Amino acid sequence: MTAARPARATGVVLALALVALPAGCATDDEPGSPTSSPSASSTPTASPEPTAEPTASATPTPTADGPVVNGPNTITSPAPGAEVTSPVTARGEGTAFEATLLYAVVDAATSDVVAEGFTMAGANGEVGPWEIVLDLAPGDYTLRVWEPDMSDGESGSGPERNLVEVSFSVV
Numbered sequence: 673m674t675a676a677r678p679a680r681a682t683g684v685v686l687a688l689a690l691v692a693l694p695a696g697c698a699t700d701d702e703p704g705s706p707t708s709s710p711s712a713s714s715t716p717t718a719s720p721e722p723t724a725e726p727t728a729s730a731t732p733t734p735t736a737d738g739p740v741v742n743g744p745n746t747i748t749s750p751a752p753g754a755e756v757t758s759p760v761t762a763r764g765e766g767t768a769f770e771a772t773l774l775y776a777v778v779d780a781a782t783s784d785v786v787a788e789g790f791t792m793a794g795a796n797g798e799v800g801p802w803e804i805v806l807d808l809a810p811g812d813y814t815l816r817v818w819e820p821d822m823s824d825g826e827s828g829s830g831p832e833r834n835l836v837e838v839s840f841s842v843v
Contacts, residue, residue: 740837744765750838750840752838753839756842761804761805766836768795773790773819774819777808780814780839812842816836
């Protein structure tokens with residue numbers, strides 16, 4: 673039985689070679705004609721080197737007026753250092769457990785929290801937009817937005833996850 677297997681395998685390989693041979697050799701070209709295939713001794717020609725094309729960066733580049741980003745959470749307005757009027761509309765994108773992002777507005781002069789609450793965004797890793805309208809007196813403030821840490825089962829009692837913050841002035 674062992675002698676039959678090599679003979680059968682050899683017969684299959686030989687049959688496949690005979691089927692492929694006529695198709696590969698069927699040509700009306702004379703050897704050495706321009707359309708004949710290159711021989712094994714021909715040397716390949718080098719193709720020109722590809723040039724690098726500029727690509728868009730996957731990570732936003734921070735700028736003075738660009739979004740503030742930490743992980744999936746961003747603040748797109750107000751911009752860092754912006755002077756705005758009240759009411760202040762803060763916007764961004766984010767994701768959190770049950771779509772709930774927490775926020776706090778801190779008065780820069782006193783370090784007091786002057787506004788806090790929650791806003792709805794995306795959930796379960798899907799990023800979605802959020803918006804907060806804040807009625808603030810003239811002054812300097814820092815807006816802080818984060819995902820509550822739900823690892824202990826209590827809403828917001830853990831560390832601030834993916835915290836984003838921006839400082840701005842109300843004039």
